[in-house]
Amino acid sequence: MSSAASMQPVSCFPIPGIPLVEPGDDLAALMEAALRDCGVGLSDGDVLVLAQKIVSKAEGRYLDLAALEPSQRAREIAARTGKDPHHVEAVLSQSDEVVREGPRVVVVAHRLGFVMANAGIDESNIEHPDGTRRVLLLPENPDASAAALKQRLDAAFGVEIGVVINDSFGRPWRNGVVGVALGAAGVASLVDRVGATDLFGRRMQVTEIAVADEIAAAASLLMGQADEGIPAVLIRGLPRHGPSRPAADLVRPRERDMFR
Amino acid sequence: MSSAASMQPVSCFPIPGIPLVEPGDDLAALMEAALRDCGVGLSDGDVLVLAQKIVSKAEGRYLDLAALEPSQRAREIAARTGKDPHHVEAVLSQSDEVVREGPRVVVVAHRLGFVMANAGIDESNIEHPDGTRRVLLLPENPDASAAALKQRLDAAFGVEIGVVINDSFGRPWRNGVVGVALGAAGVASLVDRVGATDLFGRRMQVTEIAVADEIAAAASLLMGQADEGIPAVLIRGLPRHGPSRPAADLVRPRERDMFR
Numbered sequence: 001m002s003s004a005a006s007m008q009p010v011s012c013f014p015i016p017g018i019p020l021v022e023p024g025d026d027l028a029a030l031m032e033a034a035l036r037d038c039g040v041g042l043s044d045g046d047v048l049v050l051a052q053k054i055v056s057k058a059e060g061r062y063l064d065l066a067a068l069e070p071s072q073r074a075r076e077i078a079a080r081t082g083k084d085p086h087h088v089e090a091v092l093s094q095s096d097e098v099v100r101e102g103p104r105v106v107v108v109a110h111r112l113g114f115v116m117a118n119a120g121i122d123e124s125n126i127e128h129p130d131g132t133r134r135v136l137l138l139p140e141n142p143d144a145s146a147a148a149l150k151q152r153l154d155a156a157f158g159v160e161i162g163v164v165i166n167d168s169f170g171r172p173w174r175n176g177v178v179g180v181a182l183g184a185a186g187v188a189s190l191v192d193r194v195g196a197t198d199l200f201g202r203r204m205q206v207t208e209i210a211v212a213d214e215i216a217a218a219a220s221l222l223m224g225q226a227d228e229g230i231p232a233v234l235i236r237g238l239p240r241h242g243p244s245r246p247a248a249d250l251v252r253p254r255e256r257d258m259f260r
Numbered sequence: 261m262s263s264a265a266s267m268q269p270v271s272c273f274p275i276p277g278i279p280l281v282e283p284g285d286d287l288a289a290l291m292e293a294a295l296r297d298c299g300v301g302l303s304d305g306d307v308l309v310l311a312q313k314i315v316s317k318a319e320g321r322y323l324d325l326a327a328l329e330p331s332q333r334a335r336e337i338a339a340r341t342g343k344d345p346h347h348v349e350a351v352l353s354q355s356d357e358v359v360r361e362g363p364r365v366v367v368v369a370h371r372l373g374f375v376m377a378n379a380g381i382d383e384s385n386i387e388h389p390d391g392t393r394r395v396l397l398l399p400e401n402p403d404a405s406a407a408a409l410k411q412r413l414d415a416a417f418g419v420e421i422g423v424v425i426n427d428s429f430g431r432p433w434r435n436g437v438v439g440v441a442l443g444a445a446g447v448a449s450l451v452d453r454v455g456a457t458d459l460f461g462r463r464m465q466v467t468e469i470a471v472a473d474e475i476a477a478a479a480s481l482l483m484g485q486a487d488e489g490i491p492a493v494l495i496r497g498l499p500r501h502g503p504s505r506p507a508a509d510l511v512r513p514r515e516r517d518m519f520r
């Protein structure tokens with residue numbers, strides 16, 4: 001048992017007690033209450049991971065598909081992919097570039113830089129009152145959303161935390177979706193290991209680690225994707241990986257991308 | 261504090277005390293000793309994540325580049341990419357297909373199906389005795405390696421655990437590498453959510469979650485990439501995601517892939 005003391009576990013707490021979020025809700029206040037009520041609180045160095053959907057809902061990022069008039073281009077893509085033309089119009093409205101079309105999917109470069117299916121727009125876990133066809137868009141600026149939440153929660157608890165906003169992305173070459181970081185504040189989203197040496201003193205070939213994406217993936221294990229209703233996970237005890245960087249740093253510039 | 265009792269955290273323990281692994285070492289015995297010495301042990305439902313490198317080393321998956329004669333094709337690729345022809349020859353020997361070439365990288369479809377940079381071959385964290393140019397290949401069959409380790413550790417501790425073998429992969433569109441599952445046993449590597457409903461009873465659009473990749477990514481947060489020397493992480497308290505499936509199920513069939 002001698003080395004157990006030096007072996008700090010990292011703990012991931014699913015945060016219960018978060019109500020269904022409505023546009024205009026004060027998400028920081030809801031999170032503060034949930035963290036206090038469940039007895040976990042916040043400590044220095046904690047990283048709070050929030051599902052994109054509750055951030056978008058609080059920011060009122062709904063769009064009514066029925067109010068959109070699909071363009072000719074949207075109709076053509078819809079015909080080729082088997083998608084709804086209104087949904088395609090919404091996807092195009094959020095995107096800079098169509099990267100691929102496939103059965104019931106349009107992979108786009110979102111205005112925020114993320115290459116993702118359907119611009120991250122889906123209709124699950126969204127209320128559809130009065131027969132409207134609401135969809136939920138990504139937060140306008142996820143790094144700014146994360147920074148605002150961090151500032152409020154840091155002040156409320158007198159600590160310095162990290163905040164990550166995650167979503168689930170599909171990937172080329174591999175089945176299944178994984179959690180990915182859309183926004184981050186107070187987190188070393190991307191860690192540069194240039195100059196680091198390996199166990200044998202050899203200079204590392206791989207120089208960058210997408211820490212915020214690994215945090216997002218870890219939290220997704222507890223959030224689930226369906227009706228589990230756990231939209232926030234607190235991660236406590238993570239090693240410090242480096243200086244704070246926004247999730248935008250995880251977006252690879254187009255000119256350095258071999259796959260579009 | 262009333263809901264704290266229902267909120268089980270997931271704990272990730274970095275496992276110290278694993279010696280440098282040599283070909284022929286009994287990795288299950290080394291892991292058993294390390295788990296007992298650090299006081300963590302093993303419990304039902306635990307998932308033990310092992311870095312690919314220690315599995316490959318125990319299996320003696322070294323290759324001496326100096327013993328390879330680069331083919332004409334390897335020389336051509338080396339000239340175009342700025343890579344060493346012997347290294348390219350080693351990469352091609354492990355691969356079914358070259359997917360992309362770029363500066364100092366060849367993205368291939370490994371014989372095991374993984375689309376990855378340089379067939380996962382690198383020279384970091386490997387001893388280079390007597391001036392040889394050893395590289396380390398992936399395990400011959402990572403799912404089988406995971407299953408064998410699971411069988412031994414289940415028996416040693418009288419439990420049922422999961423085992424994941426992870427590695428770090430780069431990705432299109434995003435900077436930095438993330439942990440990915442190469443092999444798995446006793447884990448729901450891919451979870452099919454067909455028929456699951458969301459919070460509002462709507463049928464889920466996204467049907468599959470790459471749980472083993474999220475587990476691999478979570479463990480990578482504690483392993484580091486350089487000289488931290490933590491090649492194993494134990495994850496305790498994960499929710500049961502579904503029936504056991506090998507990591508091979510995470511490989512997307514070529515005909516369903518839009519990106520090659």
